[in-house]
Amino acid sequence: MAASLAPSGFSQSSELVSTVLQLDQRPKTGCKRKISQELATTVVSWFRCNGRDFPWRDTKNPFHILIAEVLLRQTQAPRVVAPYVHLVTTYPDPASLATADVDGLRQWFRPLGLVRRADSLVECAHRLLRDFRGQVPQDLRDLQSLPGIGRYSAQATLCMAFNYSLPIIDESSGRVLRRALGLSDTGPAYRDIRLIEIAGRVVPDSHPRDFNLGLLDIGAAYCHPRTPDCLECPLLERCIVGSQKAGIMRLQV
Numbered sequence: 001m002a003a004s005l006a007p008s009g010f011s012q013s014s015e016l017v018s019t020v021l022q023l024d025q026r027p028k029t030g031c032k033r034k035i036s037q038e039l040a041t042t043v044v045s046w047f048r049c050n051g052r053d054f055p056w057r058d059t060k061n062p063f064h065i066l067i068a069e070v071l072l073r074q075t076q077a078p079r080v081v082a083p084y085v086h087l088v089t090t091y092p093d094p095a096s097l098a099t100a101d102v103d104g105l106r107q108w109f110r111p112l113g114l115v116r117r118a119d120s121l122v123e124c125a126h127r128l129l130r131d132f133r134g135q136v137p138q139d140l141r142d143l144q145s146l147p148g149i150g151r152y153s154a155q156a157t158l159c160m161a162f163n164y165s166l167p168i169i170d171e172s173s174g175r176v177l178r179r180a181l182g183l184s185d186t187g188p189a190y191r192d193i194r195l196i197e198i199a200g201r202v203v204p205d206s207h208p209r210d211f212n213l214g215l216l217d218i219g220a221a222y223c224h225p226r227t228p229d230c231l232e233c234p235l236l237e238r239c240i241v242g243s244q245k246a247g248i249m250r251l252q253v
C-alpha cells in the first residue's frame with residue numbers, strides 16, 4: 001500500500017487532493033492547469049531571490065555542467081564544490097581531462113569518498129572526444145550512454161546546459177512535489193514514473209532550470225523528510241500537506 005507523504009498526524013483526504021491527483025490525466029485544462037502554473041510560478045519566483053549559490057549554477061558551459069552532474073549523483077551539493085572547482089580549473093575541456101593522470105585524480109578524490117567518479121569522468125572525456133567530437137550531446141540516449149550518466153544526470157544536464165523543459169526528480173524535489181500535489185509516496189522518487197510524468201507537465205517551458213533548482217532548494221531548506229517547516233515555506237499556500245498543517249494549527253489556537 002502506498003505510504004502517505006504527509007508528516008504524521010495529517011490526513012490527505014480532501015477535494016483538493018482528488019482534484020490535483022487528476023493532474024496526470026490529459027489534457028491539462030482548467031483548474032488543473034491553474035494549480036500547476038501557480039505552483040511553478042511560486043517556485044521560480046522564490047528561487048530567483050533565494051536560491052543557493054553553487055559554482056556550477058553560474059555557468060552555461062555544458063562540459064562543466066556535465067562534470068557537476070556526475071559529481072552530484074547521490075552526493076550532497078556542498079561536498080561537491082571543491083572537486084568541481086578543481087576539475088574545471090585544471091581540466092576545462094574534454095581534451096585536457098582525457099589526458100589526466102587517473103591515479104593522481106583518484107588520490108585527489110579519495111578523502112571525499114568519490115574515487116570512482118574520477119574513473120567515470122576521465123572515461124566520459126574519452127567518449128566525448130571519440131563519439132561526439134568533444135561536444136556534450138543534446139540527446140537523452142546519447143547522454144545516458146556516457147559513463148557515470150544515468151537518466152537523472154542526463155535530464156539535469158539537458159535542462160541546466162541547454163534549457164530543455166525536463167523534470168529533475170530526486171528524493172528532495174520529489175518530496176516537495178508529492179506533498180504539494182498530494183501524491184502518494186510509492187517508493188524512491190527517481191523511480192516513480194507517475195511522479196516524473198506529472199512533474200514533466202508542471203515544469204514550465206519558460207523557466208525549467210529555475211523551477212527544478214527551486215524545488216531542490218525548497219526541499220533542502222524547508223521540506224525535510226520528517227519535520228517539514230511548512231509555516232516558513234514559500235509553498236505553504238500552494239501545498240496540500242502544508243495547507244492542511246496550517247489549517248490544523250489554526251484550529252488549535
Ligand code: SF4
Nearest residue numbers: 223228230233239242
Ligand atoms: S508547505 Fe513546504 S515544507 Fe510544508 S509540506 Fe509543503 S512543500 Fe513541504
